[in-house]
Amino acid sequence: MASPQCHGSCAVIEARNVGKPIRDARGEVALVAAVLEYWGGAANKISGETIPVQDAGLEITLREPVGVCALITPWNFPLVIASWKIAPALACGNTVVVKPAQLTPLSVLMLADILMEAGLPSGVISVLPGPGSAIGNALVTHPLVSKVSFTGSTEVGSQIMRLCANNITRVSLELGGKAANVVFADTDLERCIEASAFAVFGNCGQDCCARSRILVQRPIYEEFVERFARRTAALQLGQPLDEKTEIGPLISAGQRQRCQLYSLVSITSRELPRKRSSGLLSASFHSIARRKQSGKPMTCHMAYQDRCGLVILAGPSA
DSSP, X not given: OOSHHHHHHHHHHHHHHHOOOHHHHHHHHHHHHHHHHHHHHHGGGOOOEEEXXXXXXXXXXXXXXXXXXXXXXXXXXXXXXXXXXXXXXXXXXXXXXXXXXXXXXXXXXXXXXXXXXXXXXXXXXXXXXXOIIIIXXXXXXXXXXXXXXXXXXXXXXXXXXXXXXXXXXEEEEEEOOOOEEEXXXXXXXXXXXXXXXXXXXGGGGOOTTOOOEEEEEGGGHHHHHHHHHHHHHTSXXXXXXXXXXXXXXXXXXXXXXXXXXXXXXXXXXXXXXXXXXXXXXXXXXXXXXXXXXXXXXXXXXXXXSOOOSSXXXXXXEO
């Protein structure tokens, strides 16, 4: 992934794969390249330890591969999160079976091709696209799988943990969260507004650490809300491959419906021109129109559920 041509084509595939702006996709491809370079350098630096013991003799620990790793990745950052799982697993001598999200398999398949072209032995990496209910369940319950790594919703993560218990399979879970953005009265509002807008609306808000719960000190609360609303209205919505686009489409019509369930934004739909290229069809574009509401208690359900979409809850704080 070192050549500029490779970086560019990878970014285009990821932008089409997820619907994220091409500028964001370029940054993510650069991050993937850095991850692979880091773990490539770490592969020969894994060693054991000699541990002092009371009795005569020698006691050592060895770092050994665990075996086959089942890696299940989400649809919001498919290429980046796949690299976070694949690179360390390979560096430690394991083989991997990657199950990308059903909605976004393209970039992970592309990454596997690049790794094979770079000299990865046949059979070391496999990619199995498809529905999680079938392929994911088969992977995590397979007796030859020694390690499961899953990134996704808390609900599915708890199911995977239960399935892994049957074979006492090692499991690592990175699950949905709800991040807070705390704004103090002495902040530089101009900088704060700009950072806060992209902290929640970056990647169309489809991020488990999007700062979509904003706590603002009372003296500046009204001003913050007004200025935040103006900045939100000015965000550039558009096609993923348009250089001017700041916010692309949501991942699916189902995700849009999920966002519509919440009352802090009204959502409208419009169709952008459809384009076919390399067999890929651009999705319908679903845009948001924010309307100001206040008074929602921060103890409400919305304040703590990971919605992974274009919804924000702001409230005054002491």
